[in-house]
Structures are given as C-alpha cells and as structure tokens.
Amino acid sequence: MEQWNQLWEYQQKDMALDQFKAALKDTPTRKRLVKLQRYLKNSQKKVNNMEARALQMQGEMQSIEKQYAGLEAELEELEKDISYYSECDDDELDAEQAKTLIKQATAVVNKSGKLKEDLQSMHDEVEQADKTVRELLQKMLSAKKEYDMLKVEHQKELDSGSGEQQALENAVKEAAQNISPEILAEYNRIKGFRPNPVAILENSRCNGCNMQLPAGVSGRILKGDGIVTCENCGRILIVL
Numbered sequence: 001m002e003q004w005n006q007l008w009e010y011q012q013k014d015m016a017l018d019q020f021k022a023a024l025k026d027t028p029t030r031k032r033l034v035k036l037q038r039y040l041k042n043s044q045k046k047v048n049n050m051e052a053r054a055l056q057m058q059g060e061m062q063s064i065e066k067q068y069a070g071l072e073a074e075l076e077e078l079e080k081d082i083s084y085y086s087e088c089d090d091d092e093l094d095a096e097q098a099k100t101l102i103k104q105a106t107a108v109v110n111k112s113g114k115l116k117e118d119l120q121s122m123h124d125e126v127e128q129a130d131k132t133v134r135e136l137l138q139k140m141l142s143a144k145k146e147y148d149m150l151k152v153e154h155q156k157e158l159d160s161g162s163g164e165q166q167a168l169e170n171a172v173k174e175a176a177q178n179i180s181p182e183i184l185a186e187y188n189r190i191k192g193f194r195p196n197p198v199a200i201l202e203n204s205r206c207n208g209c210n211m212q213l214p215a216g217v218s219g220r221i222l223k224g225d226g227i228v229t230c231e232n233c234g235r236i237l238i239v240l
C-alpha cells in the first residue's frame, strides 16, 4: 500500500537525520565538554559547602572569643582579691578563703586554656578550608578555560556538518508531504518513547518488538481505515 510505503520511507529519512545528529554530538570534544561541565558543577557545589561551613565556624569562634573575654575579666577580679590577700598580715589571713580563691582562679585559667585550644584548632581548620577552596578555584579556572576553548571547537564541528544536516532535514520535510497530518501527529507522539515509531507486520509478527499478534491485525491494516498500533510496543503497524 502506497501510504505505508511512504510512511516507511519517511521513518527511514527521519532516522537517518537522527543518526547524523547523534554522530555529530558523539565526538571526543563533546564528551570532554560534558565531563568538564560535570566537574565544574560538582566543584562549585563543594566550594559552596566549604564556604558555608567556614562562615558557620567563624560564628562559633566569635562566641568562644566572647566567652574567653568573660573568663579573662573574671580572672582579673580574682587576681585582685588574691593580691589583696597576699599583702595582708598573717593574722588577718583567712587561709580557707585564700585557698578557695586560688582554686577558683585555677579553674578559670584551665577553662580559658581549653577555650584557647579550641579556638586554635578551629582557626587551623578554617585556614585549611580556605587553602583547599583556593586550590579548587584555581583548578576550576583552568577547567573553565579548557571548556570555553572546546566549546568553540565543538561549534566548528557542528558547523562543518550543518550542510549535510540541512540536506537530511529537507529530505525529511519532503517525505512528510506524503503523510497525512493525523498519522504524522501519531508518529511524533510515539517518537516520544520509541526512536522508530513504525514497525512492519510480517507473518502476524511486529518487527519492532517481535511479538506475535492476532491473525486479524493484518486485515485491519490492509483495510486502510485508520491507524493500527502494536498492542505490545505501541508502534504504528504497516504492511509492505
């Protein structure tokens, strides 16, 4: 049947165009571009996370510094009391109170020492993160340079094939003239999930999915009133 031959021919041309476009995209340049793009995206995510973490740590460090200043003030007060006691005459000295003061002062000194250690290790961590971010940004910069260069190169690849692609596109358009709008619409709908929406029925078997179909199907196709699709794969069935 003429209309099925034309539909089959249309699909051949449409697939030839698809293949040509796919090959044009499947170059080493394009593959490297995709890889670089993924690398840049992941690195940016890493940088963002590290910067957020550093910001959070800076906030924590500020609060520790405040605590540290509080302890310093406390210690200063205690030292005043201790120096008062050290200047007292022996008979005025309350030994228990002096002991308590020294104990308090020691506790404050220990606590602030611990805070200082915490601060130092956080400071080191922030510094390390900063270094890592700077290295990462440097690497990203060269990756971006390579990306931009390859993009130009890939555009040249696409341009070099544009003449042939145009010819294939024209052939598809021309073949489409012979297909009814209803069938073309159905073809395009099926193309959403099948790269080749048309299948030939041979011996009651769909050659798209290889499924054996009921004997009456070929009769329905040959009658030629409406589109018959494969009940298994959904392709438009034709008989050549």
Ligand SMILES: [Zn+2]
Pocket (backbone or CB within 6 Å): 199, 206, 207, 208, 209, 210, 211, 230, 231, 232, 233, 234, 235
């Ligand atoms: Zn099928």
